[in-house]
Amino acid sequence: MAKLMANVPVQKNQLIELDMTGQGHQGEGVGRYRDYTLFVPGAIAGERVKAKVTKVNKNYGFAKLIEIVRQSEQRTEPPCPLYHRCGGCHLQHMTYEAQLAHKRQTVVDALTRIGKLEDVTVHPTLGMDEPWRYRNKSQVPVGLVNGKIVAGFYAPGTHEIIDMEGCPIQHPYSDEIVNTVKRALADLGIPPYDETGHKGLVRHIVARVGYATGETMVVLVTNGRNIPRVDELIRRLRNEIPHVVSIVQNVNTAVTNVIFGPHTITLWGKDGIEDRIGDVRFFISARSFFQVNPIQTQVLYDKALEYAQLTGRETVVDAYCGIGTISLFLARRAKRVIGVEVVEEAIEDAQRNAELNGIMNAEFLAGEAEQVIPQLYAERGLRADVVVVDPPRKGCDEKLLQTIVDMQPQRVVYVSCNPSTLARDLRFLEDRGYETQEVQPVDMFPHTFHVECCSLLVRKEN
Numbered sequence: 001m002a003k004l005m006a007n008v009p010v011q012k013n014q015l016i017e018l019d020m021t022g023q024g025h026q027g028e029g030v031g032r033y034r035d036y037t038l039f040v041p042g043a044i045a046g047e048r049v050k051a052k053v054t055k056v057n058k059n060y061g062f063a064k065l066i067e068i069v070r071q072s073e074q075r076t077e078p079p080c081p082l083y084h085r086c087g088g089c090h091l092q093h094m095t096y097e098a099q100l101a102h103k104r105q106t107v108v109d110a111l112t113r114i115g116k117l118e119d120v121t122v123h124p125t126l127g128m129d130e131p132w133r134y135r136n137k138s139q140v141p142v143g144l145v146n147g148k149i150v151a152g153f154y155a156p157g158t159h160e161i162i163d164m165e166g167c168p169i170q171h172p173y174s175d176e177i178v179n180t181v182k183r184a185l186a187d188l189g190i191p192p193y194d195e196t197g198h199k200g201l202v203r204h205i206v207a208r209v210g211y212a213t214g215e216t217m218v219v220l221v222t223n224g225r226n227i228p229r230v231d232e233l234i235r236r237l238r239n240e241i242p243h244v245v246s247i248v249q250n251v252n253t254a255v256t257n258v259i260f261g262p263h264t265i266t267l268w269g270k271d272g273i274e275d276r277i278g279d280v281r282f283f284i285s286a287r288s289f290f291q292v293n294p295i296q297t298q299v300l301y302d303k304a305l306e307y308a309q310l311t312g313r314e315t316v317v318d319a320y321c322g323i324g325t326i327s328l329f330l331a332r333r334a335k336r337v338i339g340v341e342v343v344e345e346a347i348e349d350a351q352r353n354a355e356l357n358g359i360m361n362a363e364f365l366a367g368e369a370e371q372v373i374p375q376l377y378a379e380r381g382l383r384a385d386v387v388v389v390d391p392p393r394k395g396c397d398e399k400l401l402q403t404i405v406d407m408q409p410q411r412v413v414y415v416s417c418n419p420s421t422l423a424r425d426l427r428f429l430e431d432r433g434y435e436t437q438e439v440q441p442v443d444m445f446p447h448t449f450h451v452e453c454c455s456l457l458v459r460k461e462n
C-alpha cells in the first residue's frame with residue numbers, strides 16, 4: 001500500500017470527488033481536497049469531478065479524471081478523434097471562447113503574482129475566426145509497427161508512434177504530404193528508422209506550407225546519406241504533390257531526440273519556400289525558424305507595429321530577430337532597424353529577406369543579444385528610440401534588460417511566448433523607469449495551452 005505523506009490528506013490511487021475552482025496554466029483543472037491542491041488534466045473550472053490520485057507531492061498532487069459529476073458549460077466535444085491519445089493539443093475539450101478567456105487569465109495571473117503588476121490593462125485575447133488548420137509546419141516521426149509504416153505522433157510520455165491520417169490544426173497540404181510520403185516509402189521499400197536499434201533510414205517527415213503562396217516543401221530526415229531508389233521517390237512525390245516546390249533531405253545520424261541534423265541536401269527544386277506576412281515576402285529554408293501560425297503572426301506584428309508608433313524617424317533595435325520577420329515588418333516605417341539573433345543561418349536568411357523586399361535600412365548581426373547590444377551601446381554609442389524584444393521561453397537576459405534601461409528608448413515592445421518570464425522582465429523594467437501600459441494576448445496556438453503576448457512599455461518622464 002502507498003505510504004501516507006505527513007499532512008497530505010490523499011494517497012496514490014485514492015478515488016476522490018472534488019470541485020474544480022481554477023485552471024492551471026497548462027489547462028488542467030485545479031481544485032482543493034481538504035485544503036490540498038490537486039491538478040486534474042481534462043477537467044474545467046466550475047466542474048465537480050471524480051478523480052483518481054496519480055501523484056502526491058508535498059504541496060500539491062495530480063489526479064486522473066474519472067467522471068464528471070457536474071459539467072461546465074465551457075465543455076465541448078473535442079473534434080479530433082485522437083485528442084485523448086495525442087499530447088499536441090490540451091484544450092480541445094473547452095469551447096474556443098473559454099480557451100481565449102483562460103489564456104487571458106493566465107497572463108493576468110502571471111502579471112499579478114510574478115510581476116506584482118496590478119493595474120496593467122490586459123486586453124481580451126485576439127483569437128482566430130477559424131481556429132483550425134492554422135499550422136504551416138508539420139514534423140512527424142516515422143516508424144514500423146507490426147510490419148507497417150506508420151507516421152504520426154508519439155503517445156504522451158512515450159516514443160510509441162500513433163499512426164495518423166490527418167491533424168485538424170495542420171494545413172491540409174501537410175496531411176497530404178505526410179500520407180503521400182508514407183505510401184511512397186512503403187511501395188518503394190525505403191525503410192523507416194527504428195529508434196530502439198538505431199537502424200533503418202527515414203526518421204521524420206517534415207512538411208512546410210507557404211499560406212500566402214501555396215508553395216510546399218518536403219523534408220526527409222534520414223539516418224544516413226544514401227536513400228535507395230531516390231530518383232523514383234522524387235518522381236513520385238513530384239507527380240503526387242502538385243504544390244511541392246522543394247524536396248530536401250536532412251541527414252541526422254545521431255542518437256538524439258533533436259529532429260534535424262547538421263547536413264541538408266536539396267534533392268529537387270528550390271532550397272526552401274516563400275511566404276508572405278502582410279506584403280513582406282520571406283524565404284524559409286528547411287531549418288529556419290518561422291512563426292507556425294501565419295494568420296495570427298500578422299495580427300501579432302500589426303500590434304507590435306501599432307505599439308512601436310513609428311513615424312519614419314526612429315532607430316529600432318529588434319532583439320531575438322530570427323529571420324528578420326519583425327524587423328522587416330517595421331523597417332518600412334522606421335529610419336533604421338538593427339536585428340540581432342544568435343543563429344547564423346537565420347541572420348543569412350534575414351539579410352536575404354531584406355534584399356528580397358528591397359529593404360535597405362535594416363541591418364542584421366549574428367550573436368547573443370545580451371552580448372551584441374551592450375557592445376553596440378558602449379563601444380559604438382548606439383541609441384534606439386524603440387526596442388523590440390521577442391525572446392525564447394526563458395525570457396530576456398538581465399544584461400540585455402539593463403542595457404535597454406541605459407539606452408533609454410521611449411518605447412519597448414515586448415513580444416513573449418511565456419507569461420511567467422514576461423512578468424519577471426516587466427517588473428525589472430518597471431523598477432528602472434518604464435511603465436507597462438498594455439498587454440495584448442494573441443492566440444497563436446489554438447487548442448494548446450500556449451499564449452503569446454505583445455506588451456507596450458513607455459519610459460516614465462523623470
Ligand code: SAH
Pocket residue numbers: 289290291319320321322323324325326340341342343346367368369370390391392
Ligand atoms: N522575432 C522572430 C523570432 C522569435 S523566436 C520571429 O518573430 O520570427 C526567438 C529567437 O531568439 C530565435 O530565433 C532564437 O534563435 C533566438 N535566440 C535565442 N537566444 C538568443 C540570444 N541569447 N540572443 C539572440 N537571439 C537568441
